[in-house]
Each structure stands twice: as structure tokens, then as C-alpha cells.
Amino acid sequence: MVIDAPIVQTSAGPVRGFWREELDRPSAAFLGIPFAQPPVGELRFAAPVPPEPWTDVRDATGYGATALRHDPGGTLIPEPAIPGDGTLNVNVFTPDAEGSLPVLVWIHGGGYTAGSPASPWYDGRAFNRDGVVTVTISYRLGFDGFGWIDGAPHNRGVRDWLAALEWVRQNIAAFGGDPDRVTVGGQSAGGGAVLTLLGMPTAQHLFRSAFAVSAALADVPVDIARQRAERLAALTGVAPTLEELRTVPEERIHALQRKAESAKRGIGLLTDLIEQGSPWGPMVDGDLVRVPTLESLRSGIGGDKPLLLGAADDEFTMVAEAEESKLRLIPPGLLLRPFLRDREVRHAYLEANAEQRAKGTAAVAGRYVSDHIFRVVVPGAAEARASTEAPTWAYRFSWVSPAKGWACHCLDVPFWFDGLDLERVHDLAGDAPPQSLADEMHSAAVAFVSDADPGWPAWRTQPGTSRVFGGSGPEISETAYDSTLALL
Template sequence: MTESPIVATASGPVRGFWRDHGTPDASAAFLGIPFAKPPVGKLRFAAPIAPDPWTEPLDATSYGATPLRITGVDNLIPEPAVPGKSTLNVNVFTPALDGALPVLVWIHGGGYTEGSPASPWYDGARFNRDGVVTVSISYRLGFDGFGYIEGAPANRGVRDWIAALEWVQQNIAAFGGDPARVTVGGQSAGGGAVLTLLGMPQAQHLFHRAMSFSGALADVPLDAARRRGERIAELGGVTADVDGFRSLTERRIRQLQPKAATPRKGVGMVLDLLSDGLPWGPMVDGELIARPTVDALADGTGADKPLLLGATDDEFTMVAEREGGKLRRVPSAILLLPFLRGRSTRHAYLTANAAQRKKGGVAMVGRFISDHVFRVLIPRVAEARNGADAETWAYRFSWVSPTKGWACHCLDVPFWFDGLDREKVANLAGPHPPQGLADEMHAAAVAMITDGEPGWPAWSTAPGIARVFGGTGPDVSEDAYDSVLALV
């Protein structure tokens, strides 16, 4: 029987376990290692603080507590909620404890209010097989992580990302990783986190490459964050300061969050999202985050780091589909009036999306929501990095789910992780998703992490160029994001 691996970290020893020993997929897993003290009591709403040291090996054979408190039943990605107080922890997956392998640090998505680093989709086994140490991290969610509180540090969730990356710099060599070759990656809110970190001067020494999949930036204005905090305090009957909010339970704040942010449902909620942006997430506080992310990138922050970014073709079309009965009866040009009031802009956008328009109102409105929240960010970021020392590569994910009918949000994640056989993937990708496509995408991610480029021409060679995964046309297109240019 293989002896359990024990690794000495800066805080104390941790005991993990070997998996698939003696096979090409052999790896060791160390789960739930704390990188900060539990954010409870007086540490609730505080910046993360390094954990107290320990001397006996810490059992790291099961996932640690998660900031997510309720496991989502209908979530696209399985996201387990693990109870407990020590919610700030990392999970390390490594093929070997010696050597200096490249490292992927993965930040999960979930709109900055949900998501779990304990998802089986984020298991690093297949990256381990290809010589990459993989780390998934947790961070405080929703108001606890990102809400404005008088008397408390802003952007506590962002500070958690930084603390986790500092833990990686300090400890990853003991797990066989190279702290000088760290790639930070993430999807959805996690992809937005990657871009936020890329635009932060304080984070530049903590990673060397970046991958943003379906990135959703928050960049919440300070005034908006303050108003939402005051609204939660009003709804909860407490003062809008750190003592007042500490008197509310986690559960109570979770109940009040939606009412303070987007009280409407259905189409109303979508309208709020399009007009006001994400309600919770990194705020432009003027200190830790001095200015909006794209502005920071345009000013040269992160210019020395290679970046891979892209999105799926129909990220949020399923949201529009829920209102399909209403949308199918209204012409696309009328449907977009609330969002695109300028006639020339509306005409240019509809013309560029003529093929999508032919599919009907659901397809058109869904594409617009997807473009507004996700896809327009690709040319905006790529153009902002024009002249950067390091290159930017773009991609599109165009393979259509046989179960959902769209190239939808989250569909690409198991392809990047080469995890088509994992729990609930069939719900999203059908019973026989194309392994060849997963091979291509996973290889591109490994190449980016290992060599600093994914394997197709960079944006600077022909602005607009992108690798198209799972499409029906050429693998590389020079007009991959032309359909969103009217919104840039």
C-alpha cells in the first residue's frame, strides 16, 4: 500500500493521498489546506490573516469548508457546499513532489456570490498527467467578500485571492511546483478575477501568465457598492458599519443580498444586469483597485504577462430562452430598443448579427446579453493591451450543446480540464461529447501554462483573429469577434 504523502508547508505539515498510483494519471491530492484564519468573529469582514502554525500533520484528504453554504441543485457546474468555519483554503493536485513544474491556480466562477473550489470539474488530475501542478482556491462570496462596509477593508474577496497566491509563492515548491511559473486561470467570475488581478499593480509579482475563460468583470462603482451596503443595513435593521453587519448572521445577509441588488426577477433582473452590471464583485475603491480594469490594462499594468481569453458563442442565451414565449412575438429591432437606443449603433449591431437574427428573438436577445456581459470584453481587453510586451491570444467556443441547444455558459469548462467523464457533464454536453475537441482545448491550455502561448497567431498579428473551437468554419478566424464591434 502506498504511503500517504506528507509535505511541510510554512504553517506546518499536511498529509494528502495518492491517486491512480502506477498509472499515467497518478497524482497526489492535498485538500482544504488553510491559507488564512477562519473569517469569523472579530475576523469577519477583516482582511485575511495567515493561519496559526501547527506541528502535527494536518489531514488534507477531504475538501475544506467552502464559503458557499448551500449546494446548488440546478447549477450548470456541480458545486458542493462543505460546512465549517475555516473557509479560506486551497486544494493542491500534483504529479510529483520533487521538480519544478509549471503551476495553474484556478479561481472558480459563480457571479461572485456562488461557486465552490471543491467541484469535481476543477480536479487537476488531467493537468497533472501533462506535467502541471494545479491549485484551486476559495474566497469569500457576495456581501461578505465584496460588499462596502464602513470600518472594514474593501474588496475582501480580492484580498483572499492575493493571500492564496501569496501562499502559492511561499509553498508550491514543496509540492513540486515552480513559483516562477504560475498561471492564474478562471471562468466566469473567476475569469473576471483573472483580469482584475492582471490590472492590479499589487498582484503583479504573484503570477506570470493569465487565462480568462468567459470572464465577467464587476468593477462595481464605489457609490453603487455603498448604496447596496446601506440597503442591506436598512433591510436588516442594523447600522451600516462593521459592528452592525457582524450582528447579522451569514444566512440573513444571504437572504438580503438579492433584495439589495436586483430585486426584480426574470426580464427585469436581466435589464438590471445590463444597465447596472454585476451587483457584487470587485469594487473600484480607489485604493486596492484604483481604476476600472480595462483602463488599468490600457495604461500598461500586466503588460509583461501573456494572456489567453475568450468566451462561448451564446453564454446567456438560456436566460432569454426562459422568456421565449414573449420574445418570439416581437421583432429583434424592437427587442433591442431598451438596450441600444442609438439608431446607428443598433443598426450596425443587427447588421453584424444578421445570421443570428434569422434564428428569432430568443437567439438575438440571448446573443446580445452574451455580448454585453461577456463577449465584448475580448476585443476591449485585447485592444487595451495593444503594444504590451507580452502577447494576447483570443478564442471562441462554438460547439453547440446537444442538450441545451446553444454554445452556452460553462459548457467549455470540462473541455479545458479534459474532464468529459466527470459528474454531471452529460447534463450539459450530452452523453457523447467530442473527446477530440477536449484534446485540442486542453492541449492549448497546457501549452499556455507551460510555454506561454497556446498555439495560434496572437491578436497583434491581425486584430480580431481568434481560434474557433468546435465551429463549422476555419479553425482560425480573422473576424471572430467582428459581430460585437458595434458595442465596443
């Protein structure tokens, strides 16, 4: 039997997707739908502009162009790079159902410089099976999206997130979604994007709840952003102005932006991340991003929106482990002294992480970097929202990959998406990752997106309360993030 391809009328024009029947419930995919005009020519380094309308049915059966312009190689998540100018697009995955379904809008990670919305790991097929419409969005990366430019709007990547969410609000009902039941979610830089949006007054009408996985906040100070921009412009031989930077080819900007941030790798790169923060990402410009994210949450912004957030135990320990031969002879206290200068704080942190100390200096270094960038954000955000109207739920991902030896960065993503059969998952999770754990985590995500409650006690019932996924101890813990508290 031949089933007609699905056609949906969007605010800009009709799009044609395709049906899929991989799981128990058929679903439709609509790929590469523009939410803004290509950011090239006069629109390069500009705020996103709504797409030109069309009348003929537009093919939406292949992923659109991505802001990622090259194969990054060696990434933990598959990140397809697709050429083309129209990089500001969305992908919609929707069940074969009528009605008004909850919606998950997913923002990919990649340190604000990499990542791809076309990753097979973000396919919404399992969420569709469970009655959730799923949308993945693209945004400008690196200097294009977040670099300071004299004469250009700041935070262009953030403006792309807002424009994509506005598109969802205007159009998702046509795909079977409820615009008043949107959860914005993301991992790593995408999780940082979620918290940034949660703390932005101008974003509050665009979603009902927030789901931040291993959130990496940027909160780049304007003066630091300007210094990096001036350094990059000097490398290209032009002034850091809109007029002059538009004359520099995109490929040259991409090639030089790493030199403008850090030439270091391995443990040196981790040191730079600790000392200087994310090189590119949302900047605190006093306008769109008015104050640092946790300060904004503490003031009550986003306090009416339920939040689910958490992190893995050893997000970046693999990187430190690769430097073990250099680190093994350095006492942990001496290694941490440049970062934790207060002796009492340093000793408190080491005491709280005695289990890591027993594994060696590389394990301590990796845990400290993981805590500093990712894990401390969990109690930090939860405590910032302690008195808000809407609850905060925390989780901790503790399942140790037999392939990597750690509960590492990105490992939890295929569990949340119930995609353990997807390409390259076994490279990260081993040959037999537990489906039972994926069932638990994916069910919690579906419950949160659908009903704004993942199914365990909220943080405010007892500060510290968290659901532990894949650990060897109790499922519900009040001490899940106690080892990070010395850093707050």
C-alpha cells in the same frame, strides 16, 4: 503494495494528502489547506490573516469548508457546499514527480456570489497527467467578500485572492511547482477575477501569465456598492457599519443579499445585469482596484504577462430562450432600443448579428446579453493590450451542445480540464461530447501554462485573430468577434 501517504511541509505546518491513480500518471491531492484564519468573530469582514502555525501533521484528505453556504440547485457546474468556518483554503493537485513544474491556480466562477473550489470539474488530475500542478482557491462571496462596509476594508474577496496567491508563491515549490511559472486562471466571475488581478499593480509579482475563460468583469463603482450596502443594512435593521453588521448572523445576510440586489428572475434578471452590472464583485475603490480593469490594462499594467482569453458564442442565450413566448412577438430592434439608444449603433449591431436575427428575438436577446457581459470583453481586453510587451491570444468556443442547443455558459470548462467523464457533464454536453475537441482545448491550456503560448497566432499579428474551437468554419479567424464591435 502499500504506498505511504504523501506529507508536505508548508510554511504553517505539515499536511498529509493522498495518492490517486485514475489516469496514466499517479498524482497526489492535498485538500482544504488553510491559507488564512477563519473569517469569523473579530476577523469577520476583515482582511485575511495568515493561519496559526501547527506542528502535528494536518489531515488534508477532504475538501475544506466553502463560502457557498447552501446548495444553489440548478447550477450548470456541480458546486458542493461544505459547512465550517475555515472557508479560506486551497486544494493542491500535483503529479508524482520531483522537479519544478508549471502551476495553474484556478479561481471558480459563480457571479461572485456562488461557486465552489470543491467542484469535481476543477480536479487537476488531467493537468497533473500532463505535468502541471493545479491549485484551486476559495474566497469570500457576495456581501461578505465584496460588500461596502463603513469601517471595513473594501474588496475582501480580492484580498482573499491575493492571500491565496501569496500562499502559492511561498509554498508551491514544496509540492513540485515552480513559483515563477504560475498561471492564474478562472471562468466567468473567476475569469473576471483573473483580469482584475492582471490590472492590479499589487498583484504583479504573484503570477507569470493569465488565462481568462468567459470573463465577467464587475468593476462596481463605489457609490453603487454603497447604495446596495445601505439597502441590505436597512433590510437587516442595522447601520452599514462594521460594528453593527457583525451582529447580524451570516445566514441572515445571505438570505437578504438577493433582495438588496434584484428580486427579478428570467429576462428581468438579465435586464438588471445589463443596466446595473454585477450586484457584488470587485469595486473600483481607488486603492486596491484603482481604476476600471480595461482602463488599467490600457495603461500598461500587466503588459509583461501573456494573456489567453475568450468566450462561448451564446453564454446566456438559454435564459432568454426560456422567455421565448414573451419575446417572439417583439421586433429585435425594439427590444434592444432601451439598451442601444444610438440608432446607428443598434442597426450596426443587428446587421452584424443577422444570423441570430434569423433565429428569432430570443436568440438576439441572448446573444446581446452574452456579448454585453462576456464576449465584448475579449476584443476589449485584447485591444487594451495592443501595444504591450507580452502577447494576447484569443479563442472562441462555438461547439453547440446537443443537450442545450447552444454553445452556452460553462459548457467549455470540462473541455479545458479534459473531464468529459465527470459527473453532470452529460447533462450539459449530451451523451457523446467530442473527446477530440477536449484533446485540442486541454492541450492548448497545457501549452499556455507550460510555455506561455497556446499554439496559434497572437491577436497582434492581425487584430481579431482568434482560435475557433468546435465551429464549422476555419480554425483560425480574424473576424471571430466582429459581431461585438458595435458595442465597443
